[in-house]
Amino acid sequence: MIEFEDKERFHFLGMFASDRRYYNEDFVIRYVFLDKKEHNLKINTINTNNEFKSIQNPLANLYEREIYEMFGLSPVGLDDLRPLRLFPENYPKDFHPLRKDTKLDIEYRGYGDYEFENFEPEGSFKILVGPIHAGIIEPGHFRFTLLGEPILKLEIRHSWKHKGIEKFAEEKSVNFAKILSENISGDHTIAHTLAFVRAVENACNINISLKAKYIRAIFLELERLMCNLNDFAFIFQDVGYSFGAQKVFVLKEKLMRLNYDISGHRFNKGVITLGGVSKDLSLEDIKRIKEFLGFLEKEYFKYKSLFLNSPTILERTDTTGEINYETAMRYYALGYTAKASGVFADTRVLLDEDVCKNMLSYHVLQKGDVTTRVLARFNDIEESIKVIKTLLDNIEEGEIIKSQKLVPNSMGFGVVESQRGNIVHMVELDQDANIYRWKIRDPSFHNWPLIQFAVLKDIIADFPLVNKSLNLSYAGNDL
Amino acid sequence: MINILRTFLKEGIQAKDIEPNKENIKIYKNIPMCFSKSLYIRHVDCGSCNACEYELSALTNPIYDIERFGIKFVASPKHADAFTISGSITRNMKTPLLDALQNVSNPIIIAIGDCAIDGGIFRGAYGIIGGLRDLNIEPHIWIKGCPPKPEDIIGGILMANGVLR
Ligand code: SF4
Numbered sequence: 001m002i003e004f005e006d007k008e009r010f011h012f013l014g015m016f017a018s019d020r021r022y023y024n025e026d027f028v029i030r031y032v033f034l035d036k037k038e039h040n041l042k043i044n045t046i047n048t049n050n051e052f053k054s055i056q057n058p059l060a061n062l063y064e065r066e067i068y069e070m071f072g073l074s075p076v077g078l079d080d081l082r083p084l085r086l087f088p089e090n091y092p093k094d095f096h097p098l099r100k101d102t103k104l105d106i107e108y109r110g111y112g113d114y115e116f117e118n119f120e121p122e123g124s125f126k127i128l129v130g131p132i133h134a135g136i137i138e139p140g141h142f143r144f145t146l147l148g149e150p151i152l153k154l155e156i157r158h159s160w161k162h163k164g165i166e167k168f169a170e171e172k173s174v175n176f177a178k179i180l181s182e183n184i185s186g187d188h189t190i191a192h193t194l195a196f197v198r199a200v201e202n203a204c205n206i207n208i209s210l211k212a213k214y215i216r217a218i219f220l221e222l223e224r225l226m227c228n229l230n231d232f233a234f235i236f237q238d239v240g241y242s243f244g245a246q247k248v249f250v251l252k253e254k255l256m257r258l259n260y261d262i263s264g265h266r267f268n269k270g271v272i273t274l275g276g277v278s279k280d281l282s283l284e285d286i287k288r289i290k291e292f293l294g295f296l297e298k299e300y301f302k303y304k305s306l307f308l309n310s311p312t313i314l315e316r317t318d319t320t321g322e323i324n325y326e327t328a329m330r331y332y333a334l335g336y337t338a339k340a341s342g343v344f345a346d347t348r349v350l351l352d353e354d355v356c357k358n359m360l361s362y363h364v365l366q367k368g369d370v371t372t373r374v375l376a377r378f379n380d381i382e383e384s385i386k387v388i389k390t391l392l393d394n395i396e397e398g399e400i401i402k403s404q405k406l407v408p409n410s411m412g413f414g415v416v417e418s419q420r421g422n423i424v425h426m427v428e429l430d431q432d433a434n435i436y437r438w439k440i441r442d443p444s445f446h447n448w449p450l451i452q453f454a455v456l457k458d459i460i461a462d463f464p465l466v467n468k469s470l471n472l473s474y475a476g477n478d479l
Numbered sequence: 480m481i482n483i484l485r486t487f488l489k490e491g492i493q494a495k496d497i498e499p500n501k502e503n504i505k506i507y508k509n510i511p512m513c514f515s516k517s518l519y520i521r522h523v524d525c526g527s528c529n530a531c532e533y534e535l536s537a538l539t540n541p542i543y544d545i546e547r548f549g550i551k552f553v554a555s556p557k558h559a560d561a562f563t564i565s566g567s568i569t570r571n572m573k574t575p576l577l578d579a580l581q582n583v584s585n586p587i588i589i590a591i592g593d594c595a596i597d598g599g600i601f602r603g604a605y606g607i608i609g610g611l612r613d614l615n616i617e618p619h620i621w622i623k624g625c626p627p628k629p630e631d632i633i634g635g636i637l638m639a640n641g642v643l644r
């Protein structure tokens with residue numbers, strides 16, 4: 001595929017497959033690219049019945065394995081077909097849940113053990129971590145191969161939390177799927193709901209009012225702010241600087257309380273609805289948000305300079321967890337991880353969907369280590385504050401929700417730049433305007449493999465720090 | 480640095496009193512009195528959406544400061560008296576969960592969030608086996624909410640061990 005050759009222009013966003021046999025068509029696989037020159041999505045479609053050609057790219061290979069496992073379509077030329085989500089210990093062989101004719105009320109029994117990669121150089125030893133970790137975090141299994149102190153290789157096994165959300169939503173109503181979308185990755189509630197809702201709105205040609213766009217953007221930025229503050233605090237914590245960490249945790253807590261005061265939910269669940277938003281911002285709310293931003297700015301810069309002026313912290317974070325430009329490009333990195341390694345894929349700037357397009361800068365950094373990823377977050381925090389302020393100043397009167405009519409047999413994509421990177425949802429509706437196929441793509445799916453490169457040559461004690469500096473979602477990856 | 484320390488002193492202690500919403504707390508069994516001032520908890524996420532983890536990790540911040548009640552999150556089940564369990568239990572997480580529970584005799588089980596009891600909104604998806612009920616594990620406490628508020632989580636524990644009425 002020609003787009004894979006021109007990486008500077010086309011940023012690969014994923015492969016979206018669907019079983020269209022019900023419509024007397026074949027299986028469809030859509031390759032989605034972000035065209036950085038034309039500022040739109042480029043979608044290539046292929047049809048197939050049983051196999052398709054594998055692409056020479058490690059990230060595309062992951063998508064191919066996913067499609068092989070979920071649909072039973074074989075990628076020709078790809079040898080590694082190990083399952084990603086359906087563990088051989090727990091699921092029967094040849095079980096492809098997203099095929100429309102697969103029965104789900106079967107006996108779930110495994111057929112074997114997962115094969116880890118065979119990598120045992122002489123003198124090396126292994127440290128196995130997880131699935132349950134020491135901190136209050138989500139489950140995942142990490143296998144380190146070490147030679148002395150430095151890490152030689154890291155192999156990750158994910159999908160302990162695979163629930164089967166995509167299949168579960170099929171034949172259900174759009175409203176039910178919207179509630180599911182709020183619970184895909186809890187800290188990204190707004191972003192995932194927005195991506196889903198946008199996909200449906202694109203499919204059904206629903207236009208929303210300018211005011212609703214503003215309010216959506218404000219809540220999206222509030223969520224970005226919350227996640228960035230949380231990450232910032234955890235970086236402090238993981239370098240053993242709990243004094244800074246606790247202070248920033250307090251900022252995050254105040255933001256969550258602000259959320260609660262405005263929308264009645266600490267994560268703003270339920271704010272985004274089809275056709276607009278369910279929550280209007282009163283003058284009182286606007287005043288509250290502005291007050292908070294004023295307070296936040298004052299406090300945040302204190303801790304930013306604390307971080308940047310402390311040699312003990314920078315000693316830990318500089319040159320730790322480096323991801324170079326080539327790796328970030330090859331794996332089509334997203335979000336701050338990409339920005340820190342010199343790759344820019346922010347769809348708020350590169351696409352025309354968001355109202356904050358002109359308020360943001362084309363901001364990339366080069367070194368790709370933990371410090372740089374923190375710096376990228378600093379930039380995001382400052383931009384979020386600026387964007388929310390501008391939006392609040394310019395918000396106009398108007399309706400916040402429009403009546404919507406769902407269009408049967410339609411298809412649409414929704415793209416949202418969340419804190420971790422862009423989220424893409426594809427929604428197909430059936431003849432009753434219920435969900436026919438829903439594909440969720442969380443940015444974590446692109447960024448997880450990068451950790452395997454980031455930790456190389458570091459010591460194992462730095463792994464929590466590297467992991468937190470990318471701070472990826474397990475739930476969004478496992479689905 | 481000195482300036483920051485000075486502002487700290489001026490701010491003083493930030494921890495607030497815990498005022499839970501009792502409607503969100505369901506107590507099936509009380510926690511034995513001997514744990515009333517010291518309870519070590521191991522958290523296991525069995526398939527949550529990660530909002531429950533977000534709120535659990537907020538418990539240690541200065542505003543909630545759960546450690547002032549002698550409640551502490553520990554790194555291994557072998558150090559723990561109690562488990563907090565969140566999320567609908569997936570097929571893939573069932574074995575790790577049971578393995579972890581095996582390390583503690585008569586563990587105190589605290590179910591966090593709507594999912595943990597019966598799978599919540601995800602009940603019926605092929606990847607989950609449901610919740611604690613489907614594994615015949617009876618929790619001591621269930622904190623409702625999606626996700627539950629930090630006050631309710633702390634309040635639930637304190638009510639079950641008799642510290643709070
Ligand atoms: S109870 Fe709600 S917040 Fe908690 S894991 Fe379940 S869906 Fe997520």
